[in-house]
Amino acid sequence: xxxxxxxxxxxxxxxxxxxxxxxxxxxxxxxxxxxxxxxxxxxxxxxxxxxxxxxxxxxxxxxxxxxxxxxxxxxxxxxxxxxxxxxxxxxxxxxxxxxxxxxxxxxxxxxxxxxxxxxxxxxxxxxxxxxxxxxxxxxxxxxxxxxxxxxxxxxxxxxxxxxxxxxxxxxxxxxxxxxxxxxxxxxxxxxxxxxxxxxxxxxxxxxxxxxxxxxxxxxxxxxxxxxxxxxxxxxxxxxxxxxxxxxxxxxxxxxxxxxxxxxxxxxxxxxxxxxxxxxxxxxxxxxxxxxxxxxxxxxxxxxxxxxxx
Amino acid sequence: xxxxxxxxxxxxxxxxxxxxxxxxxxxxxxxxxxxxxxxxxxxxxxxxxxxxxxxxxxxxxxxxxxxxxxxxxxxxxxxxxxxxxxxxxxxxxxxxxxxxxxxxxxxxxxxxxxxxxxxxxxxxxxxxxxxxxxxxxxxxxxxxxxxxxxxxxxxxxxxxxxxxxxxxxxxxxxxxxxxxxxxxxxxxxxxxxxxxxxxxxxxxxxxxxxxxxxxxxxxxxxxxxxxxxxxxxxxxxxxxxxxxxxxxxxxxxxxxxxxxxxxxxxxxxxxxxxxxxxxxxxxxxxxxxxxxxxxxxxxxxxxxxxxxxxxxxxxxxxxxxxxxxx
Numbered sequence: 001x002x003x004x005x006x007x008x009x010x011x012x013x014x015x016x017x018x019x020x021x022x023x024x025x026x027x028x029x030x031x032x033x034x035x036x037x038x039x040x041x042x043x044x045x046x047x048x049x050x051x052x053x054x055x056x057x058x059x060x061x062x063x064x065x066x067x068x069x070x071x072x073x074x075x076x077x078x079x080x081x082x083x084x085x086x087x088x089x090x091x092x093x094x095x096x097x098x099x100x101x102x103x104x105x106x107x108x109x110x111x112x113x114x115x116x117x118x119x120x121x122x123x124x125x126x127x128x129x130x131x132x133x134x135x136x137x138x139x140x141x142x143x144x145x146x147x148x149x150x151x152x153x154x155x156x157x158x159x160x161x162x163x164x165x166x167x168x169x170x171x172x173x174x175x176x177x178x179x180x181x182x183x184x185x186x187x188x189x190x191x192x193x194x195x196x197x198x199x200x201x202x203x204x205x206x207x208x209x210x211x212x213x214x215x216x217x218x219x220x221x222x223x224x225x226x227x228x229x230x231x232x233x234x235x236x237x238x239x240x241x242x243x244x245x246x247x248x249x250x251x252x253x254x255x256x257x258x259x260x261x262x263x264x265x266x267x268x269x270x271x272x273x274x275x276x277x278x279x280x281x282x283x284x285x286x287x288x289x290x291x292x293x294x295x296x297x298x299x300x301x302x303x304x305x306x307x308x309x
Numbered sequence: 310x311x312x313x314x315x316x317x318x319x320x321x322x323x324x325x326x327x328x329x330x331x332x333x334x335x336x337x338x339x340x341x342x343x344x345x346x347x348x349x350x351x352x353x354x355x356x357x358x359x360x361x362x363x364x365x366x367x368x369x370x371x372x373x374x375x376x377x378x379x380x381x382x383x384x385x386x387x388x389x390x391x392x393x394x395x396x397x398x399x400x401x402x403x404x405x406x407x408x409x410x411x412x413x414x415x416x417x418x419x420x421x422x423x424x425x426x427x428x429x430x431x432x433x434x435x436x437x438x439x440x441x442x443x444x445x446x447x448x449x450x451x452x453x454x455x456x457x458x459x460x461x462x463x464x465x466x467x468x469x470x471x472x473x474x475x476x477x478x479x480x481x482x483x484x485x486x487x488x489x490x491x492x493x494x495x496x497x498x499x500x501x502x503x504x505x506x507x508x509x510x511x512x513x514x515x516x517x518x519x520x521x522x523x524x525x526x527x528x529x530x531x532x533x534x535x536x537x538x539x540x541x542x543x544x545x546x547x548x549x550x551x552x553x554x555x556x557x558x559x560x561x562x563x564x565x566x567x568x569x570x571x572x573x574x575x576x577x578x579x580x581x582x583x584x585x586x587x588x589x590x591x592x593x594x595x596x597x598x599x600x601x602x603x604x605x606x607x608x609x610x611x612x613x614x615x616x617x618x619x620x621x622x623x624x625x626x627x628x629x630x631x632x633x634x635x
Contacts, residue, residue, distance in 0.1 A: 130572030
């Protein structure tokens, strides 16, 4: 695998995003939140400042109302975006890297190494993640980076499993055999031959893991396991619950945060679905076949074409 | 049979791993475990009683290995320690009160969501390119993007607080005596409707998409084409030929989803003040009740492992190929 095909891979990804309406929508939403996270905090008031009477509904002055402590909800939401996204992507990338390393090692070397590593990630997969995360987080000093660590520990196993399966399939291919015959080292085969062919899989995993990380982080912080004096999406919801937002009817203290979490998750999933055609060629061929039939004035069929011109 | 035994061995190993993790976690992390575990008992217990408790947990100056075996023995005897949040009730007793509620909530949510999602997944795959197929997946992904517990908060606010259609929390009305009366059972169902509904709403999209994707692959295979060519009724081709085979990956995912939903239901319980494990867990976190926290973690893990084994049994029945010697 050379640099040329990697560049082609990336171009194919960019192409898939632009071609697919869903992926395009996802990219736009995501870009908006990334902008919000980077420049947003400069534009809003201090999220900690007591600016008004507690639990005021949205008004011209405070667009999303005030919290039970009399702070500005919008400011907290915007400032929270930064840490939440940072941890989300940080954890997403970390778990995929760890998963890829362990998965490839298991799949490539096989035998006892595979037996041990497979057992390890299968055990981690079957032990319920959230309760484990709660127990670990409760023992550690609270803070956003503690949570990141906990989420990495509980989140890498699924990626390892997928990468191992992929490695097993790739290992039998001719280009790996050729590299072995030429006398390339294991390290070189893994990093130069196997990893590049998995680029699209790994990118898709990063997106999926980021969705997981943001959701789990918000959940743990809602439980009060984060640093409750920091501003993140999860702690916003924690304080909303603590100030009995539900039973006082203060919907504005928890609805905007939930929508923000959902929009980011939705955007990432949409982005991924645009890449579906790349990882599952069947879908792409069906689209081409359908367009072909329609252009000839024929009824589209359900059959999947095997050959593409 | 060998397959089942091998799976059983794996689950036992996983259970052992969870116990070991539970044992080493407080000892590996900074701070003296016994002071951590017992600091909050200070002043509530006589010093002699404290020492007896320390001994019971192996939290004394004995070598680590001895402590470890003491701990494992205690777990097997069902002794998880004394709860601090609910002092002086033993952890086992506290958990036993909450466990049925959690299993009820998470269990019904998983089953409803699996059946609903898988059936709809099969249908949308069959009638691809129809409006249902173009709108439904995106909608479900959007709903699934909300955190479980946020959906619960929103549903509770809208349907419980504003419209008053559902009770605002707990598993049954305060004025009712638990028992097998018609009144009590309907009340329990009324109280569980919103928590179960929000869990289903958050999870069925996953089932739908998995089923839809495998259905698309299966429907491309020759035997489905043959069944259609033979002129079998569509319903029969859909259920007996395509869906049965496409079901296998979903069933494999079922075991893992159990753990996931059980985790999600913990947070949902907190929103509804539902008296299950999640509610206990938050009490434990608030009062730094480590014994209770770890007990809940172990019990949930054991439940998930047991459920997984039953899923394996189900898989054996669904896929005859696994029945062969492996």
